[in-house]
Amino acid sequence: MIMICLIALAQLKGYGQEIPQRKSEIRVGYGLVPVQEIGTLLGDWITMGIVGRRVESTEGTGAISAGYSLNLTQRFSVGIDGFYGKNTVRYKDDLGDSKWSTYGGLVNAKYLYLDRGKLNLYGKGAVGYAQYHNRQKENSDNFGALSYQASPFGIRYGNKIGVYGEFGFGYLGIANVGVSFKL
Template identity: 70%
Template sequence: MKKIIFIVLVSLISLEGYGQENMQKKSEIRVGYGLIPVQEIGTMLGEGIFMGLLGREVEHSSGTGTFTAGYSRNLNKRLSIGIDGFYGKNTVSYKDDLGDSKWNVFGGLLNMQYSYLNKIKLKLYGKGGLGYAKFNNRQKEDRASFGALSYQFTPIAIRYGNKIGVYGEFGFGYLGIANVGISLKL
């Protein structure tokens, strides 16, 4: 009888240790960089279509992309909620005397993430978010600011790594069509 109790106790201890090893971390923080965010797409379209209609010719346009930081909290193995912040700027030079247009945008998104596959080192997921963006524009001495709805739709994303990992998110919105970075599970 003592042998059976001993085997049962050892088995239970082993199962508990195994369960703790596979337990998902509760939170994650991340920093990243987004390529071609929606605000830069708007600038490119505006250059070709709208400025042409107004008679303004674009000489040069450059943007920084979007710098991002975020935090998320797991609700269960598949679903998490979080917040993402972003910042980017762009400069458009025109071939006229009205001057260059320089703008920056910053804001935040509340998001929800769904994991298609959630292994210890590999995670495939999608996410979507809505929030607020603040635009600041300067052209010569004129300054303008306005707010807008910010959004991000990311149907395909991947994260690789255990506690520290790298990620790539592919979608459309204020975080860019491709957002890559480093994340830390807490």
């Protein structure tokens, strides 16, 4: 009888030994060449070329971002991201430089393609709102716009603390890299 009980106990899965799946994640990242920099560059080069202004140089900070996600299932999560970036366009005339700043938020959804413990491959999409502020000498202009991010390929490496890279197009950049913390 004792032998049968020991064999039965040996067949049970040891749930106490498994690492529980973390339910949420906090991210801090930096995005290279966000869409607002591409838009500023293309808009100023094309539009200003038509009206006769010549662009001397364009500089941008990229997109600084922070976010939070909540796992709804083992493969699907939803969350929010906030972003901020600055651009400066210098012209070859006396009318003044154009200084842009952009900030906003995104609601995102992420799908986990592959979960190999420390290594995760995923895709992510987001939509939200962006607020633009432009200053040129004494003139100032504010307006809002739809913000978005499509990152069909993302990779994260690490357990509780990890590093990630997301590649796509939108307000978080064509490449967004950072650190994430699973809670």
